[in-house]
Amino acid sequence: MKIKYRYQLTRILLLLLLCSGIAFGLFNYKQKTQIQASGNKIKIGVIAALSGSNKLMGLKGLKGIEIIQQLNPLLNNGDLIELIIIDTQDNEEKSIKALKIMSEVHKVSAILLLSNSNTVLTVAEIADQYQIPILAVNASHPNITKMNSWVNQFNFDDEFQASAAALFIRDELFLEKVAIFTHSDNVHFSFLATEFARQYSEVGGVITDTIDLKNNEDEIGTVLQSIKIKEPELLYLQVPTEELIEIVIALKKLDWKPKIMLSDGLFAGVLSQDKFPVDLFDDILATETFHNEMQLTKFGKHLKTRLKSINIAKNQLVTHTLLGIEAYAFLLQAMNRCNDLKNNVCINNKIRSTRKFEGIMGYISIDHMGKAHRSLVINNIKAGKMNFIVKVY
DSSP states (O other): OOOOEESSOOHHHHHHHHHHTOOBOSSOTTTGGGOOOOSOEEEEEEEEOOSSTTHHHHHHHHHHHHHHHHHOOBOTTSOEEEEEEEEOTTOHHHHHHHHHHIIIIIOOSEEEEEOOHHHHHHHHHHHHHHOOOEEESSOOOGGGGTTOSSEEEOSOOHHHHHHHHHHIIIIISOOOEEEEEEOTTOHHHHHHHHHHHHHHHHTTOEEEEEEEGGGOOSOHHHHHHHHHTTOOSEEEEOSOHHHHHHHHHHHHHHTOOOEEEEOTTHHHHHHTOOSSOGGGGTTOEEEESOOTTOOOOHHHHHHHHHHHHTTOOGGGOOHHHHHHHHHHHHHHHHHTTOSOTTOHHHHHHHHTTOOSEEOSSSEEEEOTTSOEEOOEEEEEEETTEEEEEEEEO
16 A cells, blocks of 8 residues: 655645536535425434443534534435434444334435444445445444445545554654554454554564453553563554553553554544543544644635534534534535435445545545545644644545
């Protein structure tokens, strides 16, 4: 995989995109006042973890969907979008039942799936039975689009994310030794750990330890002391938020300050808790979808203005919220390109033929296999904010 680092969009690229007319806006804000309500409703399903241990992703993502629905409730033909929401607690069995209900009872035209990779992989195994276009908003395991024709990935995948992290740490920071923490019952974390180790080793880096916290019975402080002896310069942490916080606190007690890198969405979990101060995470690195200093697209600037008009504060917009906003708008743009909104094949094909869709800070494409192509950023956390270092695409 060829990784390119980009610090800013060039004027030439912007001119080409504008002249070619391939950039799609998330809002039809130039035409919005011309749309008249038809009196018809189109149902979009939202399957999400709104309770339970993984509720952050679902609640924040749903918040983003509801925000943009408030701003953009109609399709171009005037049909009103009705959200059908089912809380599955990110449980695989409940998610399969929810898919069945969405298909047979509510007869939705498409589904926004706010679940982790474990759940999405399970749904993907049976998705072809129901033939409903599914946009997996957060899940990033590369296999979610394989072996089915109806699950579409919206976030960047873990292979790309692991590669970006490995090359940045080795080629930009010049760090030679890394220790990895992971959790093997989470396919997202375990894939990232394995793929990062492979790619980091290929460019001359050394993995001193790989710790699977699922099978670890020792206290975190004890584990860190044993790792410290081998002098890793960075800890690559692919663990749930609770264990991430535990590791950071233990490091402070040990007065050990190795560099740390996180994957996407982990810091959003930190921001959602109020037990531990966020400044404990100062100077930690993270691969992410967005950052606090991002250069906004035309849509991003318009969105910022409209959010202020409905009193949505910037601190409410964590990664999951912004992905929810983008995914809803992306789906509507695909649906607007179909004459018959009951034709699920058309909607799915339009999702998989979308190129250079204008997101909040860049462009998003989904290819004919349902794989998303979008940039990621590497950030440095400071005072609870994700500060931009480099953009990778």
